[in-house]
Amino acid sequence: QSALTQPASVSGSPGQSITISCTGTSSDVGGHNHVSWYQQKPGKGPKVMIYDVTDRPSGVSNRFSGSKSGNTAFLTISGLQTEDEADYYCSSYTRSVTLVFVFGTGTKVTV
Amino acid sequence: DVQLVESGGGLVQPGGSLRLSCVASGFTFSDYWMHWVRQVPGEGLVWVSRIKSDGITTAYADSVKGRFTISRDNAKNTLYLQMNSLRVDDTAVYYCARDSDYKLDFWGQGTLVTVSS
Numbered sequence: 001q002s003a004l005t006q007p008a009s010v011s012g013s014p015g016q017s018i019t020i021s022c023t024g025t026s027s028d029v030g031g032h033n034h035v036s037w038y039q040q041k042p043g044k045g046p047k048v049m050i051y052d053v054t055d056r057p058s059g060v061s062n063r064f065s066g067s068k069s070g071n072t073a074f075l076t077i078s079g080l081q082t083e084d085e086a087d088y089y090c091s092s093y094t095r096s097v098t099l100v101f102v103f104g105t106g107t108k109v110t111v
Numbered sequence: 112d113v114q115l116v117e118s119g120g121g122l123v124q125p126g127g128s129l130r131l132s133c134v135a136s137g138f139t140f141s142d143y144w145m146h147w148v149r150q151v152p153g154e155g156l157v158w159v160s161r162i163k164s165d166g167i168t169t170a171y172a173d174s175v176k177g178r179f180t181i182s183r184d185n186a187k188n189t190l191y192l193q194m195n196s197l198r199v200d201d202t203a204v205y206y207c208a209r210d211s212d213y214k215l216d217f218w219g220q221g222t223l224v225t226v227s228s
Contacts, residue, residue, distance in 0.1 A: 003155070034213035038156070045206055045221060046156065051214035089156050093213055100170040101146065106155040 004029060004090055004104035011110040012080045020107045022073040022090030028102055030071035034093040037066060037075045041086045049088075050075060077109070085111045113137040113217045115207050120222030127197050127226070133190040133207030133219055141185035144210035147192045149203035150221075157203070160192065161210070175201075197226045 005023040012018040022029065022037075029035055035053045038046035048057055050066035053073060063078045073092075077084055090104035119131040133145070147159040160171045160181040169181050180193040190207050204223050208215040 003157075036214045038215070040156075045218035046208075046215070047218075048214050048216050051212075051216075057214075057216065091156075091158075091215070100161050101158040103148075103156040103158055 002102075004092060004102055006088075006090060006104040006107045008105070009108045009110065012077075014080055014082060014111060016080050017076060017078045018080060018109065019077075020075045020088055020090075020109070022075070022092075022104045024071050024073075024092055024102070026071060028071075028092040028094040029068065029073050029090075031095050032093065033068070035066070035068060035073045036091045037064075037073075038089045038091065039084075039086045040089065046089065080111050082111050085109055113209070115209065115217055115219035117205065117207055117219040117222040120205065120224045122225045122227065123197055124228050125197060125199055125226055128193070128195045129197065129224060131192040131194065131205055131207075131222060131224070133192075135188045135190065135209070138209070140183075140188040145181075145183060145190045146208045146210055146215060147181060147190075148206045148208055148215070148218075149201075149224075150206070151203045159205070162190070194224070197224075199226050202226045 037050040040046040053068045067074045114136045146161045162181045178196045182191045204221040206221045207219045209217040
């Protein structure tokens with residue numbers, strides 16, 4: 001079973017925008033809209049930032065946005081702030097018989 | 112407030128067994144699917160298993176299928192992960208997480224499992 005592919009690291013300056021990609025297959029990312037993004041800071045559990053490709057949970061800044069094209073999902077962080085420095089993981093439900101859920105490889109965001 | 116508190120981690124020898132628990136509070140536990148996710152320190156998140164709210168329908172990652180069993184006791188608001196035939200590469204922090212409409216919206220703090228001789 002293969003994890004979704006993300007870049008290992010992305011960096012930006014405060015105020016800039018960055019975009020993280022998450023590439024899967026037609027069996028997961030491309031197959032439906034249950035794609036989520038999670039932020040994880042050192043020593044903490046993950047926090048959902050985006051779900052169903054584009055939706056934001058209440059309390060999450062509108063600087064975070066999601067999109068999808070084909071088998072690739074994207075997380076964009078606008079107006080980058082130092083507090084955004086963290087690891088980010090995408091995830092997707094999958095239509096595969098052998099796997100229900102899969103995470104991305106993770107991206108370290110440095111501000 | 113929603114809380115998930117894992118316990119049961121520790122040091123175990125290869126081939127041994129361990130049972131993790133996750134006690135839920137602050138929500139109607141029986142209404143939600145639940146997951147176990149693990150993370151080797153310094154590495155990425157890996158999905159392990161999922162159980163639907165009925166406690167009957169389950170799914171596993173291939174790496175743990177046949178060795179791990181997920182279960183729940185809705186009367187006790189508790190999720191379990193029975194881990195048998197443990198291997199060194201099962202060493203990780205294990206998180207339980209609540210599934211709300213296909214997103215994992217609340218996570219526990221994690222419990223560390225170390226498999227070593």
